[in-house]
Amino acid sequence: MTAPVFTALHQALGDDIVVAGDAIEGRYLGDWVVRAETTRVAALVRPRSTEDVSAAVRICHAHGVPVVAQGGLTGLVGGAAPVDGCVLVSFERMTGVEEVDRAASTLTAQAGTPLQVIQDAAAAEGLFFPLDLGARGSCQIGGNIATNAGGNRVIRYGMTRDLVLGLEVVLADGTIVTSLNKLIKNNAGPDLRQLFVGSEGTLGLITRVVLRLHPQPRSQAAALCALERYEQVVALLAHARASLGGTLSAFEVLWPDFYALVAQPESGVAPPVAAGAGMYALVEALGADAVADRAAFERMLAGALDTGLVTEGVMAQSPSEVRDLWRVRDLSGEFPRLLGASVGYDLGIPIGDIGRFVDACGRALRERWPAAKTAFFGHIGDSNLHLNLVVQDGAQPQAELDAIVYGLVREWRGTISAEHGIGLLKRPYLGHTRTAEEIVLFRAIKHALDPKGILNPGKILEE
């Protein structure tokens, strides 16, 4: 049966842009983790311009039909998964960098532009867009902004929200709000763009973006360090921050359960330091002066070794060795092969407490499942802890695991999402992280911008 909204969209936008619900390819029906609970989709719209997006949303608004925006579908929490009877709006055709402004150090692009294309366009002008994640080739900048993506270099350059200067968005009734600001300082009233950053498609659809660029780094130094205890990791972080003069660009920490996966032959990676230490840290600095930066990094590492903070440290001697060190951290992308079909968590805990949290969490899991296999790691400089785990053969008891892990997160005053978002998966636990008053305020903003509740309903908040 053809939905009336399909007929109206088809009349307005034509065959090229509007695909009937029953003709949609399976790839639009979920993200990397979550498949749609429904396959009943009224239509897929593949706009070529902001005006197309506006026309489509206006029609959905008139019909009271849900609209789900889709970027590269690389999310991990079901934020872009279809909801029953919805119209999907895919940004895959709205790609392209429109301008790099060297004087302002900004880049203007359409929302569907892949992250890697943006990184390359900035580099071609001698500039640098620091947001970086494993999905760089597939994820789109509009989705990065809608989810306020994090990644490895947040410690130096901030989250995505710190890299967004301007946005163009389509509101729930189809109104286009163009705010393609290039100014670093613009205090003309509240900062409306930040409303849409991290809103996961529930407040508006991002169509174009202005990004803040940084100077291209001219030096890169990295070391993998072994330490005895978590307290020393915190001390190393402070030492690296103080002695690297603002060039510290990554501080990635691996617990022994993760490093055991690295050290086994199946990993395909040569472990840079011996297994058996209490903790491991990958420290990276990006700077502007290859010789001076290298000397400063060597002094930092030597100081940490001399004082016994670090028991063993291996510093990369070439760009290819830097890449080798990152391969150790990036083995998290190989968990399906190394750990099995694991459940993943993206937690935030105050930095000083993370070591004790990991101990408590591991203990609670092993009390319930003595053979539980865990891998703890994270962007500890940003208080962001990841956990992947397998507790039994076959399907994992997700609900029971969530109750244990998120229960501990609430006790330790952390967050259930540091960088992946809430989407569908974490909705039931939003109250573990946000106060009742914060949720009431968010509902009021949602109602003001989307009174009919058509934008990505049932995401972040339960309806």
Ligand code: ZN
């Ligand atoms: Zn991460």
